[in-house]
Amino acid sequence: MSFFLVLSAVAAAFTSFILWRAFKIWDGYKRLGHLPGFYTLCEATTAFGALAPSGSWNLGLSFTWKRKEYLYTQYQSEVIAIFPLLWGNANVYHASPEVLRQIKGINSAFHKSEMGQGSMKIMGPNVVASEGEDWKRQRRITTPAFNGNSYRSVWEESSRIFNEMIKHEGWATEKDALIPDICVYSRKFALLIIASVGFGLPLDWSEPRYDAQGKMSKEEIITQVSMNILPRFVLPWWVYSVFPTKGLRAIDTAYKTIEVLLRNMIDTRADEIRKSMSLNEDLDHQIRDVFGRLVAAQIREGEKLSLNDQEIIGNAFILLFAGHETTAYTLSATLALLALNEEEQEIAYQHIKKTLPDDRLPTFDDYDSLNVVLACFYEGLRMYPAAYLTIREASEDTRLTVPSLKRPGETETVTIKKGTTIMNDFVGMSYNERIYPNPGKFQPSRWYDTNVDRLTNFGAGPRTCLGMKFATTEATCFLTLLLREWKVEVVLEDGQTKEEWKTKYLTPTLLTTLTLDEVPLRLVKRGL
């Protein structure tokens, strides 16, 4: 009897699932059947689709990278639809900067989709994940923290931390240095900058990741937090006690510790700011870090107009995350591409020598003149778009004007129904041959005219990346200091070609951001 009951329950559940999926497929086809595209089993950005191993049955998050040469051209369309049979909704993917600008423009009928934002909110509401009036308030408060003075601090800190790195790693006295994985250094560099300029928390390059008692350093806590956003978001709280593996314990400890750390920082900074206010000191001059400015705004304007504690924590988390991984992986990719393309590296080196004659040290005032170095970073970002996907949802039926691939020079109109999710595929845009002829070629000269309006990898419209100049300042400083002293080379194994090296080390994994796993490089001192 009980067996019969169980069997009936399983049959009922199975039938409901089939009916539910049949409805989803019908609904997807009704909304998007007019677009070219394909069927698959799971939608890539669902938790299941993202975390399950990829293969013929599951696209996996990295599919836009793996299919970048043909995902859109095979359909002769820059807008396609993907219809999942077993899991997830039918969505639109596009590879067109023109479409991106329509979607992200002022008064656009697209808003950030809940689906893309969940993992960004794990520590509290923030400017990246909020919408409408909430977003306007958070953007108004965070924007002034990104100004000329903070970029000057970014440059000065980048220069200081770069020198600390060279000294601590013992490279200053070496003719050449073998670096097993440049990402380890670029991540640490970017993290120390954001900790210092973003939080007024100067961390020491030489501090070990764990102390003698096995306690994590602040750097390790931040690294664990930002590298484990997806598992933290997806795994239920009880997993950490039921399966206390070393990895899961590290994630749990890091998240709990950072929350306490940030709360203590809010209290300490609030006390300092109140004291300064009572002494009538000039706060704007005194507080130079982003975090301090958020706390000061709360005290001056009150929580209603400003941010509450949880929002300060949410924004602090997002700055730590957005402010370091993206820049770090782009820097690693740029260095690897410069190592692979020696002529381009030589052009950048000659440009640095010309801009900084007599081996003068660069300062922030040289930033605009170092446009060739910046162009290398932009091209690295184009080829390895750290923010590889952003997700929007249509609030109403909307018509998009799409450049036609079938009839070059003409446009087509595509209707997107209310409630449809659209994926802004930055890999697709970066490798769009119509925009970037020969897209697989590293060609920094595409950006010499510094017409950054063409560069969509920092987003578009009112929600363009708030940290763009922050990132380009630290990157330009780092690259200038490195390339003027060192030639960067790839480390080839016996018989390995550069192309094989590229395939082995420069094939990224697409998770919360586009990441590189291990990039071995050699630095060879110039002028010896």
Ligand code: HEM
């Ligand atoms: C190479 C480095 C970076 C890349 C490629 C990048 C890319 C992006 C992109 C594409 C967006 C738009 C997201 C969307 O429309 O949904 C964005 C937003 C944002 N980024 Fe960045 N970013 C970088 C560095 C930084 C840094 C260094 C910071 C802070 C220090 C930062 C802070 C932010 C913030 C706060 C937003 C949200 C803006 C808003 O919604 O109003 N980013 N970023």
